[in-house]
Amino acid sequence: MFVVTGASKGLGKAICTRLIENNVQVLGLARDTSNLSFESINCDVSSADEVRSVAKLIRKQKYNVEAVINAAGIASMNLALTTPSAVAEKIVQTNLLGTIYCCQHFAPFLIRNKKGTIINFSTIAVSLGLKGESIYAASKAGVEGFSRAFAREMSDFNISVNCIAPGPIKTDLIRGVSEKKISKVISNQIFQKQFMPDDICDLVEMLVGDSAQTLSGQVFHVGGV
Amino acid sequence: MYDLKEVEERVFKEIQNVSEDKKTIITKKTPLIGGESESIIDSVDLVDMCLSLEDFAVELGFEFDWTSEKAMSATNSIFKDAGSLSKEFIRQWKEN
Numbered sequence: 001m002f003v004v005t006g007a008s009k010g011l012g013k014a015i016c017t018r019l020i021e022n023n024v025q026v027l028g029l030a031r032d033t034s035n036l037s038f039e040s041i042n043c044d045v046s047s048a049d050e051v052r053s054v055a056k057l058i059r060k061q062k063y064n065v066e067a068v069i070n071a072a073g074i075a076s077m078n079l080a081l082t083t084p085s086a087v088a089e090k091i092v093q094t095n096l097l098g099t100i101y102c103c104q105h106f107a108p109f110l111i112r113n114k115k116g117t118i119i120n121f122s123t124i125a126v127s128l129g130l131k132g133e134s135i136y137a138a139s140k141a142g143v144e145g146f147s148r149a150f151a152r153e154m155s156d157f158n159i160s161v162n163c164i165a166p167g168p169i170k171t172d173l174i175r176g177v178s179e180k181k182i183s184k185v186i187s188n189q190i191f192q193k194q195f196m197p198d199d200i201c202d203l204v205e206m207l208v209g210d211s212a213q214t215l216s217g218q219v220f221h222v223g224g225v
Numbered sequence: 226m227y228d229l230k231e232v233e234e235r236v237f238k239e240i241q242n243v244s245e246d247k248k249t250i251i252t253k254k255t256p257l258i259g260g261e262s263e264s265i266i267d268s269v270d271l272v273d274m275c276l277s278l279e280d281f282a283v284e285l286g287f288e289f290d291w292t293s294e295k296a297m298s299a300t301n302s303i304f305k306d307a308g309s310l311s312k313e314f315i316r317q318w319k320e321n
Contacts, residue, residue, distance in 0.1 A: 056288060059279075104292060111272055156269040 001025040001063045002208070003106055005045050005098070006072030008032055010171035011121070014197035015069055015204050022205070027063065029054060029072070045072045045098030046090070048105075055105040065109035067117040067208050070099045073140075075173050080134040088135045095139035096146070103150055103161075111157045117208045118154070120147045122165035127225045128188050140165075144219050151217035160216040162207055167223045169195055190224030227285065229315060236311040239277045243270035253308030271304065278314060287321035289314060 002019055006012030007028025016026050016038060026038055033040035041057065043050045058065060074094045076087055099120050110116025122144045124130075125137040144163050151161035167189050168174050168182045186192050199222055206212050207220075227235070237251040244265045249255070258271055266274065275291045282289035291303070303313040 052290075052292065055292075059288065108272070108276065108292075112276055153268070157272075 001027055001065050002067040002069060003027050003029065003058070003065055003102075004069045004071060005029045005043070005102055006070075007040055008036060010071070010173050011166070011169065011197055011200050012069075012071035014171075015071060015201055018198075018201040018205065027058070045070075045102055046093040048097075048101045051098075051101040051105050055108075058106075058109065063109075064113070065106060065116070066113065067119070068102060068106045068110070069119045069204065070102050071121050072098055072102075073121055073173070075133070075136050077132050077136075077177060079132055083135055091135050092139045092142070095136070096142040099143050100146055103146075107154065107159065110154075110159045114158050116157075116159045117213075118147075118150075118159065118161045119204060119207055120161070120163045122147075122163045122219055124165055124167040124185065124189070124221060124223070124225060126165060127221065128185065130185065147219070148217045155216060158213075160207075160213060162215060162217070163219040164200060164203055164207075165219050165221045165225075166200055167195060167221075169197055169200060169222075171197060186223075188225065189221075193223070195222050232285070232315055232318065233311045235281060236278065236314050237307055239274050239281070240266070240307050240310070242277070243274045245270075251307050253306065253311070255307040257304045257306055257310060258302075282314070282318070285318055287318055289317055 002024055004012055004016050004026055007016050008030035016028050019026050020038055028036055028038055028040035029043040030040065031042065031044045033042050041054055043054050045051055072094065074091055076083060076091055103118060107118065120143050122140040123137065125133040126141045126144060130137060147161050147163045154161050168185050182194065186194055203220060203222060241247065241249060241251050249265055255265060257266060258268065279289050303309050
């Protein structure tokens with residue numbers, strides 16, 4: 001079974017759909033799972049207690065967790081100076097701490113198998129230092145740093161930990177961002193085109209495959225930077 | 226059924242199983258991690274030991290939570306020494 005957070009929309013949902021097409025058993029986590037047609041549990045990853053409860057349930061159900069994909073995330077395109085502290089806290093709580101909580105509570109399932117894959121999500125905004133995304137970029141830079149160190153901690157258990165750092169993928173997350181801004185970001189990529197959720201799914205497929213088990217502690221920039 | 230002494234001994238045995246020197250006599254004061262004295266197990270072994278204790282807890286009919294705030298606490302960590310770990314394990318067993 002693969003545990004996928006942020007399963008109700010955007011990249012998380014696309015990843016779940018692709019995995020299910022490939023006959024992988026998926027457990028989707030999201031704040032609201034009412035619209036999901038696959039196995040799912042309501043879980044706000046920014047709450048350590050909620051993540052812990054899901055881990056307890058997985059243990060109780062004796063699910064064999066093989067991979068954890070932390071796709072849950074929120075964004076706020078705003079200048080740091082004009083971002084309310086509550087919003088800044090929510091971004092860090094969800095993007096960074098949510099990823100950490102899920103790794104803390106779900107990694108023991110992989111450790112039992114002495115095998116597994118964890119994929120966390122960063123963003124191109126980290127490497128480009130995008131204006132108007134400083135808090136979002138800070139939270140994701142934290143995810144990258146955490147992932148690199150956690151990869152070392154997990155290596156003894158034959159578990160790989162990597163980050164995917166997409167550019168502006170066509171999902172709800174960037175709805176409302178102007179075409180001009182998207183084009184500007186894309187112009188900084190090596191491949192100057194807007195990638196689709198399917199491109200991220202291809203990379204996820206590669207990283208969870210047996211042939212990628214030597215890759216760990218890496219940040220994969222879709223489109224290249 | 227196990228009594229308190231047997232449960233404590235089993236916790237100590239699980240610690241001994243992952244300790245670097247298998248001949249180490251485990252007592253309540255044996256340091257695990259994060260203390261001032263030298264720890265007898267590394268972090269990898271600690272995780273393995275916790276998974277073994279999870280299995281033992283299932284045998285006893287409860288769920289051992291080693292990822293709680295208390296477990297992570299720097300000052301009152303359940304991983305301070307063998308005594309604190311067995312005490313917490315027994316506390317969770319009795320609570321359930």
